[in-house]
Amino acid sequence: MAYEALLAEASYEAVVIEYIRLSYLRHARPAPPLRVLDTHDVMSLRSRNFEHFGREHFLRISLLEELGIMDGLEQVLAIQETEHALLRDALPGRSLLLPHTLPDLTPADTTRAVRRIVFVGGDSPMNRDGLRWFLAQVWLAVGDLGAELHIAGRVCDAVTIPSGSGVRLHGEVEDLAGFLDAADVGINPVFYGGGVKIKTVEYLCRGLLSVLTEEGAYGLHGGEGQAYLVARSRAEYVAHLGRLIRDPHWRRRIGEGAFRFGRSRFGQPAAQAALRHLADIARNASAAAMAPRAARPAGAFHAPRDPQRRTGPHRHARGGRSLGCRRRPDRQHGIARAHGERAVPAAPVHAGSDGTSD
Numbered sequence: 001m002a003y004e005a006l007l008a009e010a011s012y013e014a015v016v017i018e019y020i021r022l023s024y025l026r027h028a029r030p031a032p033p034l035r036v037l038d039t040h041d042v043m044s045l046r047s048r049n050f051e052h053f054g055r056e057h058f059l060r061i062s063l064l065e066e067l068g069i070m071d072g073l074e075q076v077l078a079i080q081e082t083e084h085a086l087l088r089d090a091l092p093g094r095s096l097l098l099p100h101t102l103p104d105l106t107p108a109d110t111t112r113a114v115r116r117i118v119f120v121g122g123d124s125p126m127n128r129d130g131l132r133w134f135l136a137q138v139w140l141a142v143g144d145l146g147a148e149l150h151i152a153g154r155v156c157d158a159v160t161i162p163s164g165s166g167v168r169l170h171g172e173v174e175d176l177a178g179f180l181d182a183a184d185v186g187i188n189p190v191f192y193g194g195g196v197k198i199k200t201v202e203y204l205c206r207g208l209l210s211v212l213t214e215e216g217a218y219g220l221h222g223g224e225g226q227a228y229l230v231a232r233s234r235a236e237y238v239a240h241l242g243r244l245i246r247d248p249h250w251r252r253r254i255g256e257g258a259f260r261f262g263r264s265r266f267g268q269p270a271a272q273a274a275l276r277h278l279a280d281i282a283r284n285a286s287a288a289a290m291a292p293r294a295a296r297p298a299g300a301f302h303a304p305r306d307p308q309r310r311t312g313p314h315r316h317a318r319g320g321r322s323l324g325c326r327r328r329p330d331r332q333h334g335i336a337r338a339h340g341e342r343a344v345p346a347a348p349v350h351a352g353s354d355g356t357s358d
Helices: 002-009 020-027 043-052 063-070 081-090 125-142 154-158 176-181 198-205 234-246 248-266 269-289
Strands: 014-018 034-038 075-078 095-097 116-120 148-152 167-171 185-188 209-212 335-339
Touching (some): 014 269, 020 034, 020 063, 034 269, 043 063, 075 081, 075 269, 081 095, 095 269, 116 198, 125 154, 154 167, 185 234, 198 248, 209 234, 234 248
Parallel strands (some): 014 034, 014 335, 034 075, 075 095, 116 148, 148 167
16 A cells, blocks of 8 residues: 555654554564554543543444554654553553644733633534533533633534524634634533544633533643633533633632643643654664564564542533533654555654644
């Protein structure tokens, strides 16, 4: 196939394969010494999360099956801390945390009054369901506090908004950065999904005040209450938004914490160490390939602890009052990047998706 032809054209030290669904490319020959899987999401956890809420995921795979596939590669990349911890335990020495990163951004002005609350999302089931829940259960209680809700992305096609509701649909916007820069508060009311929520990262890196569900904050650690707010029920969502609208001192404290947290976790320096380490692994693997070595036995991964993240009963309240949320169980040295049938020499390693699709 075209991918094997490309591998044969040059001597690569490593290849990065995107997503578990393309993991069959690990069998391509001639194989570089280092084969890396960029997971984006641990798909078995994501699939189980969808199933919990009665939604069908495009890929159905068990955790042990997924780990067995990963065990056939030399290195895996995790996009966030929760999934990195799982893979690190199951595949000792072979999981590398490579977060989604953004360049330095101007921090939001949290001293001004809250006039513009925003949500950005593609036309995905998790965005549709989360937004509909928010409009029916939360917005009715906060819509008269002086702020408007502005929604961007193709998720706008999935909702009908009555006039006078204080909600504006923008559809797909050409200048997403400008849309977010004009915001005062960002929301992420999704209650199932996987990986890391890019819209949440966008909020944090701007120092934008944000109110998230547990799923919207999945993979974040150490910032709840200081950098972002997590709502575990309708009442908490209403209370968090109400206080942000009314309390300027709290807004400033949370906004400053958000900017610090976003830059430390998702600024470009956060990925540089991981990329340097990956380049070192590639060079070492290339050198080791020149010497004889014993084959690693199949099935060398460790059975993980139960990754179920639910710690108590959470219900998806269809028209009810509780949230359906769950605590979620490039180099210049010859790295090829496999995406479909293509590999791109010397392409940068990048984990994540664009900000309007998650």
